[in-house]
Amino acid sequence: MADLSIDVVAKAAGVHRSTVSRAFSRPEAVKSETREHILRIAEGLGYTMSPLAQALRRKTSTFVPLIVPDITNPFFAELAKTMTQAADERGYQLLLCVTNGDPAKTEGYFTAMQAMYAPFGIVAPSTKVDTDALKRFDFGHRVVVIDRVDGDSSVPTVTVDSRRGIVLALEHLRSLGHTSIGYVSGISGTHTAQDRMDAYLELSAEGSSTPLVLDSGSDPDAGARAAKHFLEMENPPTAIIAANDMVAFAVISALGQSGIRVPEDVSVMGFDGLALGARFNPPLTTVRQPIADMGNIAIELAEKQNLNGSVDHVVLEPELLVRASTSGPRK
Amino acid sequence: MADLSIDVVAKAAGVHRSTVSRAFSRPEAVKSETREHILRIAEGLGYTMSPLAQALRRKTSTFVPLIVPDITNPFFAELAKTMTQAADERGYQLLLCVTNGDPAKTEGYFTAMQAMYAPFGIVAPSTKVDTDALKRFDFGHRVVVIDRVDGDSSVPTVTVDSRRGIVLALEHLRSLGHTSIGYVSGISGTHTAQDRMDAYLELSAEGSSTPLVLDSGSDPDAGARAAKHFLEMENPPTAIIAANDMVAFAVISALGQSGIRVPEDVSVMGFDGLALGARFNPPLTTVRQPIADMGNIAIELAEKQNLNGSVDHVVLEPELLVRASTSGPRK
DNA sequence: CCGATCTCAGCAATCGATCTCATACTTAGC
DNA sequence: GCTAAGTATGAGATCGATTGCTGAGATCGG
Numbered sequence: 001m002a003d004l005s006i007d008v009v010a011k012a013a014g015v016h017r018s019t020v021s022r023a024f025s026r027p028e029a030v031k032s033e034t035r036e037h038i039l040r041i042a043e044g045l046g047y048t049m050s051p052l053a054q055a056l057r058r059k060t061s062t063f064v065p066l067i068v069p070d071i072t073n074p075f076f077a078e079l080a081k082t083m084t085q086a087a088d089e090r091g092y093q094l095l096l097c098v099t100n101g102d103p104a105k106t107e108g109y110f111t112a113m114q115a116m117y118a119p120f121g122i123v124a125p126s127t128k129v130d131t132d133a134l135k136r137f138d139f140g141h142r143v144v145v146i147d148r149v150d151g152d153s154s155v156p157t158v159t160v161d162s163r164r165g166i167v168l169a170l171e172h173l174r175s176l177g178h179t180s181i182g183y184v185s186g187i188s189g190t191h192t193a194q195d196r197m198d199a200y201l202e203l204s205a206e207g208s209s210t211p212l213v214l215d216s217g218s219d220p221d222a223g224a225r226a227a228k229h230f231l232e233m234e235n236p237p238t239a240i241i242a243a244n245d246m247v248a249f250a251v252i253s254a255l256g257q258s259g260i261r262v263p264e265d266v267s268v269m270g271f272d273g274l275a276l277g278a279r280f281n282p283p284l285t286t287v288r289q290p291i292a293d294m295g296n297i298a299i300e301l302a303e304k305q306n307l308n309g310s311v312d313h314v315v316l317e318p319e320l321l322v323r324a325s326t327s328g329p330r331k
Numbered sequence: 332m333a334d335l336s337i338d339v340v341a342k343a344a345g346v347h348r349s350t351v352s353r354a355f356s357r358p359e360a361v362k363s364e365t366r367e368h369i370l371r372i373a374e375g376l377g378y379t380m381s382p383l384a385q386a387l388r389r390k391t392s393t394f395v396p397l398i399v400p401d402i403t404n405p406f407f408a409e410l411a412k413t414m415t416q417a418a419d420e421r422g423y424q425l426l427l428c429v430t431n432g433d434p435a436k437t438e439g440y441f442t443a444m445q446a447m448y449a450p451f452g453i454v455a456p457s458t459k460v461d462t463d464a465l466k467r468f469d470f471g472h473r474v475v476v477i478d479r480v481d482g483d484s485s486v487p488t489v490t491v492d493s494r495r496g497i498v499l500a501l502e503h504l505r506s507l508g509h510t511s512i513g514y515v516s517g518i519s520g521t522h523t524a525q526d527r528m529d530a531y532l533e534l535s536a537e538g539s540s541t542p543l544v545l546d547s548g549s550d551p552d553a554g555a556r557a558a559k560h561f562l563e564m565e566n567p568p569t570a571i572i573a574a575n576d577m578v579a580f581a582v583i584s585a586l587g588q589s590g591i592r593v594p595e596d597v598s599v600m601g602f603d604g605l606a607l608g609a610r611f612n613p614p615l616t617t618v619r620q621p622i623a624d625m626g627n628i629a630i631e632l633a634e635k636q637n638l639n640g641s642v643d644h645v646v647l648e649p650e651l652l653v654r655a656s657t658s659g660p661r662k
Numbered sequence: 663c664c665g666a667t668c669t670c671a672g673c674a675a676t677c678g679a680t681c682t683c684a685t686a687c688t689t690a691g692c
Numbered sequence: 693g694c695t696a697a698g699t700a701t702g703a704g705a706t707c708g709a710t711t712g713c714t715g716a717g718a719t720c721g722g
Contacts, residue, residue, distance in 0.1 A: 005677080005678050005679080006678060006679060007678080007679095015701075015702090016701065016702045016703080017678090017679080017680095017702090017703095018679095018680075018681075018701075018702065018703080018704095019700085019701055019702075020679095021679065021680060021681085022680090022681095022700095022701090025679095025680080026680095029699095029700080029701095030700070030701080031699080031700060031701090034700080034701085048442055048446060049446075049678080049679070050387070050446050050677090050678050050679065051443070051446055051447065052383050052386050052387045052446065052447060052448070052677090052678075052679090053387055053677075053678035053679040053680090053707090054678080054679055054680080055383050055679095055707095056381070056383045056384055056387060056677095056678080056679075056680095056707050056708065056709090057678080057679050057680045057681085057706075057707050058679085058680065058681095058707085059707070070412070071402065071408050071411050071412055071427075072405060072408040072409050072412050072606065074403060074405070074408075077402050077403040077405075077408050078403050080402050080427075080429070081401070081402055081403050081429065084429050093443075095426065095427075096402075096411075096426075096427040098411070098412065098415050111379055112382070112424075115379060115380075115381050115382055115383065116382065116383060117383070223610065246610075249607075249610050249611070249612075250610045252612050253609075253610045253611060253612045253613070253614060254610075256612040256613055257613070257614070257655065262612075275403065276580075276607075278584075279554065279577075279580050279581045279584045279585075280580070280584055280611070280612065281580075281583050281584045281587040281593075281611070281612045282584070282587055282588070282612075283584060283588070324588070336707080336708050336709080337708060337709060338708080338709095346671075346672085347671065347672045347673080348672090348673095348708090348709080348710095349671075349672065349673080349674095349709095349710075349711075350670085350671055350672075351709095352708095352709065352710060352711085353670095353671085353710090353711095356709095356710080357710095357711095360669095360670080360671095361670070361671080362669080362670060362671090365670080365671085380708080380709070381707090381708050381709065383707090383708075383709090384677090384707075384708035384709040384710090385708080385709055385710080386677095386709095387676095387677050387678065387679090387707095387708080387709075387710095388676075388677050388708080388709050388710045388711085389677085389709085389710065390677070
């Protein structure tokens with residue numbers, strides 16, 4: 001059980017090291033008879049190849065880092081979960097790297113992953129990605145970003161159409177009869193966050209109503225502040241769109257503390273479609289992002305880039321998910 | 332920037348490979364003058380040692396796997412977050428491994444980690460841990476479990492005192508005036524889950540009231556079923572203890588769907604103390620587990636076991652966290 | 663001033679695999 | 693039956709580090 005190297009197996013099978021190696025990684029290069037014999041012996045010994053030694057020699061591995069700012073944020077947790085599976089199915093081993101939003105840690109992961117011969121990596125940022133900084137690293141040339149990036153970027157990206165999501169939310173709310181619809185940003189400086197806000201600003205102005213941003217901070221207290229703001233208004237909106245589900249939770253919670261009920265007194269929508277939202281009180285109406293698809297596509301883009309250098313930008317369609325936190329406006 | 336090996340640095344510094352190695356990993360064995368020169372050169376080149384090659388040669392690494400069943404469960408996410416930090420501070424690199432509750436995957440991680448020369452690992456299980464199965468693996472002898480395990484086990488463990496937690500919850504509820512207190516299990520077959528349930532059964536019987544288990548399933552729908560059960564009762568309890576925060580969320584949500592309000596109509600308590608609970612509607616009263624401490628201690632126990640074979644079992648104290656989901660019973 | 667002790671750095675084997683090259687053995691074609 | 697073209701396996705260098713051993717100088721006591 002201890003110290004099972006390729007040489008041990010080779011000896012046990014009465015062949016040379018290199019034949020064992022081939023039996024595992026280049027099956028067609030070895031007579032099927034021999035191969036089966038070797039595999040059987042290996043199996044009996046409980047042998048598996050050392051990923052370390054393999055990576056060292058091959059100068060490439062199957063470790064794929066997923067770099068996220070905060071794993072306690074359910075969005076990233078769901079992303080991690082689905083990507084683990086997606087990676088597995090393609091023969092990769094996802095390595096979850098949590099940065100706490102610290103750029104230094106991100107760089108640390110970059111060099112570490114480079115050293116581990118990761119073929120590529122996926123970054124789900126909490127701030128606008130500095131493409132140039134990325135490119136300073138060798139590894140930065142083999143990264144896919146789950147967010148939009150600036151300009152004519154040469155980094156592959158996956159995002160969902162923020163504008164479309166806001167359209168969906170607005171349409172839903174308007175069809176319910178709302179005309180005064182507020183917004184709470186409360187998420188950090190990613191392009192995606194920016195895009196959602198911009199879309200809200202622009203699209204809500206198109207309706208007769210004037211845009212109303214209850215809070216635009218990016219800290220955990222944004223929801224509470226938004227609620228406070230709401231309570232102090234003379235004519236508060238009858239519906240609120242939150243930049244993401246977590247913020248929506250916070251808003252509803254804070255509102256509830258002051259006796260405001262959702263959706264009876266005010267409708268609230270989220271953006272993300274977290275599984276958690278289904279068990280919120282009330283279950284959250286939201287714009288669903290196809291998180292699983294994002295994960296799969298991120299890996300595909302990475303593989304493509306690695307293969308032929310192509311840099312694609314995929315934009316996915318969001319979807320309205322009506323649950324119970326929205327209803328017609330109070331008469 | 333590409334292909335920076337120890338030999339490159341050695342050549343650049345005009346010394347032998349082994350001296351460079353020593354400059355990094357055994358500073359006292361090299362003249363400080365030489366060492367500083369080497370370090371400076373290495374710094375300039377942007378050189379870091381290959382963790383792969385190191386692990387291969389040393390037959391030990393700084394990779395520490397944390398094996399959890401589901402990262403979208405906020406309890407495990409918070410554990411992962413705090414443990415990442417704890418590991419970092421001690422010079423380890425936490426590797427998050429998600430099993431989805433699949434024992435085969437767990438075993439896969441075991442052999443993988445063994446192959447990566449991980450010095451030890453941490454397991455946060457979703458089912459009762461089969462100590463014997465654990466011990467079949469070499470690596471199983473270097474694992475710490477975050478849960479209680481059977482019998483005179485030789486596996487180090489960290490847990491919080493389940494009974495004490497239930498006492499805290501019961502005391503809180505009784506001091507509020509509740510006499511009829513129900514319970515919802517809804518979590519999987521860990522010892523901890525079992526202990527909470529047992530404690531409830533025993534302790535609630537001590538009070539005048541008879542134990543009342545609304546649901547004991549372990550799937551995501553337990554909360555909904557418990558709520559249904561509650562609604563069908565002639566004399567429903569005035570308070571409910573949920574086996575963990577997630578279940579409490581689900582119960583409150585399901586209850587809310589039927590017009591039952593918390594805490595006005597019924598008080599509900601959780602168990603875990605998730606950060607998320609503070610933003611639930613209403614903010615959740617719960618029994619807090621010292622998650623960060625658990626992580627730190629788990630690593631300490633692992634190090635100790637590795638050092639001198641000692642096997643400790645640490646039991647931590649939970650803490651009452653009163654928020655807004657409990658109040659006096661309805662008159 | 664010489665042998666003994668200590669420091670410090672180089673040498674070379676080694677960890678567990680991969681891969682190019684060389685070699686032995688088939689099989690085929692004429 | 694003999695050479696040419698394959699096939700299947702073995703030999704050995706290599707990936708990037710570590711480490712026991714060896715030897716060259718430096719230091720020191722007598």
